[in-house]
Amino acid sequence: MSTLEIIASLREIGVVPRLQDGNLKLVGKTAALSAELLAAVRDGKAKLLAFLEESQADTRQEQITPITQQAHYPLTPSQRRMWVLSQFDGGNQAYNIGNGFYLQGEVNATVLEEAFRVCIAKHESLRTTFAEVAVEPVQVVHDELPFALEQTTLVGSADVKAALRQEYSALYHHQFNLEQGPLMQVKLIHLGGESHALLFNMHHIISDGWSVGLLVQEVMGYYREKCLGNSITTQALSIQYKDYAAWLAEKFDGSFGQKAKAYWQGKQLEGVEPLVLPYDRPRPQQTTFAGASTRMYLSPSQKEALDQLARQQHTTLFNLYRALLSLTLHKVSGQDQLILGTPIAGRSVMQLHDQIGLYVNTLPLYSQITSATPFTAYLKELSRDSLDTFNYQDYPLDRIIEV
Missing domain, CATH: 3.30.559.10 (Chloramphenicol acetyltransferase-like domain)
Structure with missing residues (x-):
């Protein structure tokens, strides 16, 4: 398991890895740790420590500063x-x-x-x-x-x-x-x-x-x-929000913007056809913004079965749901390449956690489905892709579309 996969698996069961006085400490529901996951933590301890130290340094460096007052x-x-x-x-x-x-x-x-x-x-x-x-x-x-x-x-x-x-x-x-x-x-x-x-x-x-x-x-x-x-x-x-707006613009013009642009260019999303489903009525010629939502609830036994499967595959429920939804849409549409949109908080800096404002971003998640790929391998592939994509969660959808 990679370092990010270990962290994701720990968080899924309510365990958070922390750096304390240079040592690795697991906090939370440690009783839920499986022998397999615990062994993965021990084997990857050195890389986990290095990752946490680097993340801590990044957090200290990533600070938003107030800008001067202006008319707009x-x-x-x-x-x-x-x-x-x-x-x-x-x-x-x-x-x-x-x-x-x-x-x-x-x-x-x-x-x-x-x-x-x-x-x-x-x-x-x-x-x-x-x-x-x-x-x-x-x-x-x-x-x-x-x-x-x-x-x-x-x-x-x-x-x-x-x-x-x-x-x-x-x-x-x-x-x-x-x-x-x-x-x-x-x-x-x-x-x-x-x-x-x-x-x-x-x-x-x-x-x-x-x-x-x-x-x-x-x-x-x-x-x-x-x-x-x-x-x-x-x-x-x-x-305040205006300070975030200025910081974000500066971030896009720096190394982060260059890396994010290169990452999304490598995805080549422009070649993916729009999803076509067997709708019960024709799509309108113009966008009307009319719509509705529906909810589906899982029984406790279904939820527990999915939790168990995610733990066994060392991934999160998000990635498991993503895989299941992608396969369902593939079956209904017959399309092998799909893009799912997912909202993400966009509050990668601690200063933004107590802010009211528009920080949420939408990320396109690409997947290609082939009948020869086993489900477990497909799930692992999507899990890696999610982790990579979330590293660029601050890069706005508008710029991704332009890329």
Whole structure:
């Protein structure tokens, strides 16, 4: 097993390899270590130590520094893509991120609104709008943007659940004005008694899935402290999104950009035909952004069987699912070359872990399927490819397409 395969296998069972005083230490669910994986760790200990030392050095060196204040700032490639797509009919609403959850108990709306205001003051992304300067889209950071917690009640509604679905749909399909802002809406709905629903909607150009979780965590934390009679204190962020945008542009112009470009050029993705499936209706001539999603749930026994197979093959569930999905699409379409798109957090630097903003990136995962290749060999091939590809997770999809 390679060093990266060992690390991936350890993480899959909840074990993290760490460097402590120059020694290798395994932290987490070490009881789940199989004899085979433990032997692989022992055999590859020297390489593991070298890898961890190098990674630690890279982490220390990879620092984003604040830039000087300006009237406006360049967009990241992901923001630029969102900006362009939002100019199309329906494109703006297609990139809304809606979410919501139930609150049980008495809710102090005034304190809740204050908690959101504190979060908005902390994160510049929540105070950002977009404009065009010399035909170029730019982001503008404001000292303040208007925000108000919307409130309504569904008490007395004949069907509260149906009415709540309508409220969520209306909020989710709100069309944000990227130039005026704000680009976040929050609504508190009284359902009856001490039951409430808190719905919120943000435009993807200032947020992503990670950011949504962070927003909820921070707001609820501020709300709890205020309700306990404590003053709300926040720790200033070391950087903001505009600093990340400048750092990313500089990174692309350096050695990372050259290596990433060479890596993606070697993939030769332009020769892969688009996936053709036996659709139940013709594909529209123009993009409509209309669509839906469906979910499939595995039983506990199915999940355990897949976990066991992944452990046996020293890979992750992600790679196993990738292999199974690729083979399924191959069977349905008859195509031997496939590209799957996968979102990735894009927060390779520790400073980005507490940031609200658009950091997520989409990576194309290429695979070629041949009937002569055994499944285990195919799975190992995909596992290596995933590890290689994730090394370039900061390289934006737009540039990959240009390559």
